[in-house]
Amino acid sequence: MTKPIDNPAPLATIIGAGPAGLSAAWELTRAGASCQVLEQDSVVGGISRTVNYKGYLFDIGGHRFFTKVSLVEKMWHEVLGQDLLSRPRLSRIYYKNRFFKYPLEPMNALLNLGVFESSRCMASYALAQVKKRHPEDDFETYISNRFGHRLYSMFFKSYTEKVWGMPCTEIRSDWAAQRIAGLDMVSLIRNALSQLLPKRTNGRVIKTLIHEFVYPRLGPGMMWERTRDLVEAAGNPVRMNASIDRIEWDGRRITAIGAGDTRFPVENVISSMPIRNFFRYLTPAPPAHVLEAAESLSYRDFLIVALMFREERMFPDNWIYIHDPSVDVGRIQNFKNWSPHMVPDPATTCLGMEYFCFKGDKLWNRTDADLIEQARQEIGRIGLGDPAKVFDGHVVRVPKAYPVYDDKYQEALTVIREFVEGIPNLQFAGRNGMHRYNNQDHSMLSAMLAARNVMGGRYSVWDVNADEEYHEAGGMVSEEELANLERTQPRVPSRLGPK
Numbered sequence: 001m002t003k004p005i006d007n008p009a010p011l012a013t014i015i016g017a018g019p020a021g022l023s024a025a026w027e028l029t030r031a032g033a034s035c036q037v038l039e040q041d042s043v044v045g046g047i048s049r050t051v052n053y054k055g056y057l058f059d060i061g062g063h064r065f066f067t068k069v070s071l072v073e074k075m076w077h078e079v080l081g082q083d084l085l086s087r088p089r090l091s092r093i094y095y096k097n098r099f100f101k102y103p104l105e106p107m108n109a110l111l112n113l114g115v116f117e118s119s120r121c122m123a124s125y126a127l128a129q130v131k132k133r134h135p136e137d138d139f140e141t142y143i144s145n146r147f148g149h150r151l152y153s154m155f156f157k158s159y160t161e162k163v164w165g166m167p168c169t170e171i172r173s174d175w176a177a178q179r180i181a182g183l184d185m186v187s188l189i190r191n192a193l194s195q196l197l198p199k200r201t202n203g204r205v206i207k208t209l210i211h212e213f214v215y216p217r218l219g220p221g222m223m224w225e226r227t228r229d230l231v232e233a234a235g236n237p238v239r240m241n242a243s244i245d246r247i248e249w250d251g252r253r254i255t256a257i258g259a260g261d262t263r264f265p266v267e268n269v270i271s272s273m274p275i276r277n278f279f280r281y282l283t284p285a286p287p288a289h290v291l292e293a294a295e296s297l298s299y300r301d302f303l304i305v306a307l308m309f310r311e312e313r314m315f316p317d318n319w320i321y322i323h324d325p326s327v328d329v330g331r332i333q334n335f336k337n338w339s340p341h342m343v344p345d346p347a348t349t350c351l352g353m354e355y356f357c358f359k360g361d362k363l364w365n366r367t368d369a370d371l372i373e374q375a376r377q378e379i380g381r382i383g384l385g386d387p388a389k390v391f392d393g394h395v396v397r398v399p400k401a402y403p404v405y406d407d408k409y410q411e412a413l414t415v416i417r418e419f420v421e422g423i424p425n426l427q428f429a430g431r432n433g434m435h436r437y438n439n440q441d442h443s444m445l446s447a448m449l450a451a452r453n454v455m456g457g458r459y460s461v462w463d464v465n466a467d468e469e470y471h472e473a474g475g476m477v478s479e480e481e482l483a484n485l486e487r488t489q490p491r492v493p494s495r496l497g498p499k
Contacts, residue, residue, distance in 0.1 A: 008267075010034035012028055012268045012454045013035070013036055013266040013268070013269050014037045015244065015257070015269065016046065016271070016273050017037050017044040017046070017240075018045060018049075019224065020429045020431070020433060020444065021270070021272045022224050022228060022231065022238075023227075023444040024450055026075060026079075027448045028454065031455055033451075036238075037231070037236075037239065038239050039239065040241070043221070044221070045225070047060045048060070049224065050219030050222065051221075054392070056335075058335045058350055059333065059335065059338075060398050061304070061354060061401075062333045062352075063215075065440070071448060072441045079223060079226050079227055079230065083218070086213075087215045090318055092320055093155060094323065094382060097383055126148075128149065132145045136173050137172070138168065138496050139156075139169070139175060139493065140169050140171075143168075156168070160493070162330040163356045164300060164404075165357070175494065218339070219339065243260065244257055244273070247282050248283050254269045270427050270429055270447065270451065271427070272433035273432065274432040275294050278294070279416075293411070293416055297412055298406060300357075300403075301358055301397070301402075303354075303395060304353065304398070305374075306393060306394045307375055307379065307385070307392075308393065309348060309349045309385060310347070310391055311386070312347050312348070312349065318333070319332065320384070329353045330355065331354040332354070334351055335350050335352060348391075368395040406494055407495055427454075427461060428461070429449075430447060434462065446461050
């Protein structure tokens with residue numbers, strides 16, 4: 001029997017206790033407004049949670065805390081205080097038993113490749129300048145024209161195809177243009193030469209977030225666990241294991257949310273759940289074309305195999321990109337280098353072997369034991385660890401980790417946004433809530449602005465860098481910050497349409 005709860009409803013009901021959902025709850029709580037959070041999982045943080053396996057802590061991927069938005073940065077520091085550590089950053093590319101600096105530096109790359117291979121790469125680059133391929137519709141052509149086909153094959157092809165599960169010849173060139181921001185071989189060499197003399201201010205070398213970032217002492221989950229505790233301490237509940245199975249509306253407004261035998265009346269809703277799921281649960285069902293648009297949205301899934309080694313130090317990087325097509329692993333995290341507090345025994349190390357896949361494919365369906373064994377063999381094959389020193393492992397599968405930007409998603413989002421605009425007490429926020437492959441700070445800000453809208457604001461959450469109302473006094477988020485936010489967000493490739 002369905003039972004109602006919390007009548008009257010709080011000002012806002014938030015779906016999801018990831019960075020978006022809990023940031024919205026934090027913003028409302030700080031303003032003295034009432035809210036509740038409904039989370040289907042038993043832990044908070046979403047894909048920014050920290051997994052605790054026998055005292056070994058690891059991320060679902062690595063999560064640098066980096067932002068150019070003061071509102072987000074202020075929340076991080078207020079919540080974490082002294083537990084927000086400053087950490088050195090090192091990430092490299094692994095290719096054919098050698099490490100290459102990332103971002104690529106021409107001299108480092110050429111020295112690592114050796115005289116013979118470097119000569120072949122330069123010859124390939126020279127040929128590309130003489131015989132440019134046209135049209136530049138796809139990722140492969142665009143990159144090859146600027147770096148030569150040989151360097152493209154080494155440093156762009158394998159990793160890109162691992163992450164996105166599609167050939168580079170089918171990825172639109174506009175993603176390449178965004179990713180490399182107009183760089184080519186000549187500009188890379190010019191930039192490398194300009195870095196020979198360090199820039200100084202008052203006699204001190206300038207440090208930037210390229211070389212350093214902040215990170216919670218016990219991983220990103222620490223941020224969201226503490227946020228939950230602060231929200232609940234103020235009297236706003238975060239309800240765990242609340243698996244939503246219906247979202248009631250009357251044709252004009254969302255009226256209630258059902259989770260099992262519990263019905264939650266609502267006043268305003270901020271949803272960070274995947275759009276596809278939201279519309280599946282909408283009762284009565286939305287118009288057919290809206291449901292069809294939601295169902296057309298697709299996702300790239302992810303799994304991580306954590307391997308524990310009886311080894312104190314392995315390599316200095318926070319993470320390494322694996323550009324070796326002979327192994328499935330795409331990226332390797334060394335969580336001890338993110339924070340020394342991530343391992344319970346300093347004589348051991350925990351590595352995160354990251355695999356990109358689709359739910360239901362061969363890799364996803366392998367047993368945990370098989371995946372741990374595959375990860376052991378691959379770490380040995382590429383020479384980054386001794387399989388004999390692995391004493392334990394743990395697998396975490398993450399569905400809907402990356403929203404896919406295919407040929408249909410923009411049209412689908414247009415249909416969905418037009419429909420949602422007719423429901424005044426509903427807003428979407430966050431990565432899956434907006435089907436946007438963004439960083440943590442963008443998810444947080446979108447939710448904070450949605451929370452402000454509940455309290456009378458008029459922010460366009462979907463167009464966070466384009467809305468004129470961000471100029472208004474007291475907005476606390478400058479136009480410059482919002483523009484910087486957009487520039488720091490990762491890009492996602494879309495598939496090339498029929499020629």
